[in-house]
Amino acid sequence: PASPGTPLPTTLLGPNTGSSLPSPSKTLNDRVALIRGDITTLALDAIVNAANRSLLGGGGVDGAIHRAAGPQLYDECRALGGCPTGSAKITSGYAIPARKIIHAVGPVYDPFDPAKSERLLTGCYTRSLELAAAAGCRSVAFSALSTGIYGYPSQEAAPAALSAIRRFLVGPEGSKLDKVVIVTFEMKDVEAYKEFIPLYFPPV
Numbered sequence: 001p002a003s004p005g006t007p008l009p010t011t012l013l014g015p016n017t018g019s020s021l022p023s024p025s026k027t028l029n030d031r032v033a034l035i036r037g038d039i040t041t042l043a044l045d046a047i048v049n050a051a052n053r054s055l056l057g058g059g060g061v062d063g064a065i066h067r068a069a070g071p072q073l074y075d076e077c078r079a080l081g082g083c084p085t086g087s088a089k090i091t092s093g094y095a096i097p098a099r100k101i102i103h104a105v106g107p108v109y110d111p112f113d114p115a116k117s118e119r120l121l122t123g124c125y126t127r128s129l130e131l132a133a134a135a136g137c138r139s140v141a142f143s144a145l146s147t148g149i150y151g152y153p154s155q156e157a158a159p160a161a162l163s164a165i166r167r168f169l170v171g172p173e174g175s176k177l178d179k180v181v182i183v184t185f186e187m188k189d190v191e192a193y194k195e196f197i198p199l200y201f202p203p204v
């Protein structure tokens, strides 16, 4: 699992820390938020769905998003021809308030190869952020990818997700995004993110 054990470059976080990086207009931890609720109702630029390789819908949050967006979403997804695990594809939002839906295909958690699971999960977050930025989205909400039906332990998924989000926000394209919202549904994910957000995005 992504280890928060390595010291975080907290000196890069604030505008007054003497960092050699360009000062962000907002501090990093202002740009990440955690909410518990229904991702289908959020009026952000993009929401990220926990999809499967077919991209044709399923249970969990995928089912909820397809129901809320309506049948046109299915038609656009069908034309995409699927998506490999660890990657993502983008569609319109149709009947939901978000302009775009990013369909990320997380891994089924493999307890015998957690490093591979982590690589694939991290890939989903990174690719989703790249797609959002490329589509001109400034705010993105993530479902807790793979932590439901796909069995990824929340305590391992949260640090992997946060490390990918952090890496993107401090990277060359990071300034293209104003806000990354993590949307949790179950208490186990709330608890994992409450534990790990202060480690990856320390308050300044």
Ligand code: AR6
Residues within 6 Å of the ligand: 037, 038, 039, 050, 051, 052, 057, 058, 059, 060, 061, 062, 063, 064, 106, 143, 144, 145, 146, 147, 148, 149, 150, 151, 152, 184, 185, 186, 189
């Ligand atoms: N609304 C919001 N969040 C939800 C909902 C909902 N209705 N239901 C579950 N969650 P999951 P996965 C949360 O299982 O593990 C689908 O069949 C859930 O608590 O939706 O990536 C796809 O088609 C968890 O935090 O996705 C795939 O086949 C998060 O959403 C497979 O499930 C993700 O759980 C993907 O499994």
